[in-house]
Amino acid sequence: MMSATARWVHRRLLDHYGHPTWESNYAPVHELIGTILSQHTSDVNSERAFRALMTAFTSWEAVRDAPVDQLTETIRRGGLAVVKAQRIQAVLRMLTNSDGRVELPDLRRMRRKRAVDLLTSLPGVGRKTAACVLLFGSHVAALPVDTHVHRVSRRLGLVPALTSPEATANALEAALDPRQYYAFHVNLIRLGREICQAQRPRCEVCPLSERCSTARPSQVKLNDRAGRAENTAESRRSRS
Numbered sequence: 001m002m003s004a005t006a007r008w009v010h011r012r013l014l015d016h017y018g019h020p021t022w023e024s025n026y027a028p029v030h031e032l033i034g035t036i037l038s039q040h041t042s043d044v045n046s047e048r049a050f051r052a053l054m055t056a057f058t059s060w061e062a063v064r065d066a067p068v069d070q071l072t073e074t075i076r077r078g079g080l081a082v083v084k085a086q087r088i089q090a091v092l093r094m095l096t097n098s099d100g101r102v103e104l105p106d107l108r109r110m111r112r113k114r115a116v117d118l119l120t121s122l123p124g125v126g127r128k129t130a131a132c133v134l135l136f137g138s139h140v141a142a143l144p145v146d147t148h149v150h151r152v153s154r155r156l157g158l159v160p161a162l163t164s165p166e167a168t169a170n171a172l173e174a175a176l177d178p179r180q181y182y183a184f185h186v187n188l189i190r191l192g193r194e195i196c197q198a199q200r201p202r203c204e205v206c207p208l209s210e211r212c213s214t215a216r217p218s219q220v221k222l223n224d225r226a227g228r229a230e231n232t233a234e235s236r237r238s239r240s
């Protein structure tokens with residue numbers, strides 16, 4: 001049932017938004033560091049921090065070896081700069097090979113589980129960040145579950161209300177064809193930003209309302225309260 005509904009959601013979002021253009025301009029290490037910078041901040045701020053990082057340093061080795069205060073100052077606009085600077089340098093040190101170069105093994109040549117295990121063994125890298133690196137950086141099938149995908153999936157009833165982001169990722173990946181992951185991810189985030197917003201879902205214009213388990217206004221209000229409580233708890237955890 002969940003698979004059928006997930007596939008219906010995918011088709012309906014394709015009808016509504018179209019097939020998203022593939023946007024993946026970064027190498028895996030860039031994607032990894034960029035996703036760490038995006039934790040707990042807006043896209044605008046994380047992109048500013050990433051651009052500042054790329055302007056200030058000419059290599060990942062230079063980022064790794066920089067005084068941490070300099071790196072913190074460089075990425076300050078991304079928020080949580082002290083934590084992120086330490087985390088980025090720790091990750092880059094762990095990815096340093098015997099020649100002293102920062103190198104992420106080719107994830108496309110690994111079994112997917114091994115690639116996920118490798119990425120999630122890095123400091124501050126959780127399932128969502130690993131999925132971003134796989135999907136956007138390496139073109140390996142993975143479905144990142146950010147706060148929008150998580151919230152909308154629960155509201156739709158694709159997963160039970162208290163399902164964790166990790167369990168939501170497992171359920172969605174099992175329900176969909178891997179070739180559908182990218183479009184589903186991008187379109188569900190768009191729906192979450194534009195229509196199924198955290199505080200005030202606009203069910204009256206939602207293309208998914210006919211099969212949404214919380215579409216009725218009275219239920220949406222209840223769901224909002226539950227969603228806010230969950231979002232607050234969620235925001236305390238690492239986004240990754």
Ligand code: SF4
Pocket residue numbers: 152155156195196197201202203204206207208209210212213214215220
């Ligand atoms: S019907 Fe309402 S609660 Fe359901 S997905 Fe659409 S906007 Fe969100």
